[in-house]
Amino acid sequence: MSKILVKKYGGTSVGSIERIESLADRLVRDIARGEKPIVVASAMSGETNKLIALAEKIDPDYRGPAYDMLIASGEQVSISLLAIALEKRGVKTQPLLAYQLGILTDSTHAKARIKDINGSKLIELVNKNIVPIVAGFQGVDEDDNITTLGRGGSDTTAVALAAAIKADECEIFTDVPAVFTADPRLVPKAREVSKFSYDEMMEMAALGSKVLHIRCVEIGAKYGVKIHLRSTFEEREGTWILPEGEVMEQAVVSSVTHDANTAVFKLFPVPPGPGFLAELFKTLAAKGVIVDIITQSESDEPSTKGQQRLAFSVTKEDVPLTRQVLKDLAKNVDVNLIENMAKISVVGVGMRNHPGVAARFFATLATQNVPIHIVTTSEIKISAVISQADLQKAATSLHTEFSLDKID
Ligand code: ASP
Ligand code: MG
DSSP states (O other), rough: OOEEEEEEOGGGGGGSSSHHHHHHHHHHHHHHHEEEEEEEEESSHHHHHHHHHHHHHHTTTTTTTHHHHHHTTHHHHHHHHHHHHHHHTTTTTEEEEEEHHHHEEEEEETOOOOOEEOOHHHHHHHTOOOOOEEEEEEEEOOOEEEEEOTTTTTHHHHHHHHTTTTTEEEEEEEEEEEEESSSSTTOTTEEEESSEEEHHHHHHHTTOOOSSSSSHHHHHHHHTOEEEEESSOOOOOEEEEEEEGOOOOOOSSEEEEEEEEEEEEEEEEEOOSTTTHHHHHHHHHHTOOOOOOEEEOOOOOOTTTTTTTEEEEEEEHHHHHHHHHHHHHHHTTTEEEEEEEEEEEEEEEGGOOOOOOHHHHHHHHHEEEEEEEOEEEETEEEEEEGGGGHHHHHHHHHHHHHOOOOOO
């Protein structure tokens, strides 16, 4: 029986003409085996960064239709090249941009959310033995503006397409063979994990793991699409992202996740009254900025007694949007931006039933002399903002403390 399968290829998988040609060879083999692929591709590696750098030379804070039109263009290049490579091999293809397929999103530029996809067009193409090759990362809003889904958003395009055609799995091909207990570049003893639950993967993505885009995991969870992250360069299974009930081993902590590009905004004095904070965080949320660590404290200096300080962290990518919002809202407030921060977190569904994880987390960082700037916890994670310089020792020691190290 032939199987319709959405297959997403990241930037390195289409990073050069040689890679595109060998990807086309692999797809030809998949088709010969009876698979009916729907392909989603990212831009060639490095291209989106180049486009962003061009825009930022003109105005680092501009976000709007022109920005999205610019940064969405990388995918147009990669899908066309891949289509040409497949046509050369005798495979019929149809390269598709978001507007041609009707990937409808809201109008939050640079962070749009998919509202609707017309899956029937894809099925029609597949039934005619035509391989749809869809530009990841982009959408179109109700006014026909091009939108983009946030960095790494091609994963979300793929899982949303899988949901739209009611597929029960989606393959995400990337340059790593699996999801690890930590980023192996930071923690050399990190191990591959064969299964994570949607909740764990969502926390990991929210906390800085770049392996999968957070929205793709949310959509997977909501529509029951199992996500299989695997290597473009090796033909073997990687990591499955599944409902919690299907993940057998429930480690107390299943991963140590970090975001090396955390920025902290400090505001003083916070305008009095409850209105300011509500307005600030509402506006940031409307722009798609995720603020997950917030602290407010009273000044203890005699001259400013009673006035409030506010600190919150965002990822570096959200600094321009945040700065824009603060420019509008925080009048007569001292705004300080500290950029060389990192966020370190431990995640695991097993934390729900095991007390004492916080104690071990803080004791480990204390033993390593790592000062903690701000902290936050949820049912299945603990995170702290620390200085970038302390990241490596914090990550490796937490990885050891929670018995995640590879045994060799
Ligand atoms: N090309 C986009 C990016 O670099 C989308 C993606 O790769 O998923 O963020
Ligand atoms: Mg990616």
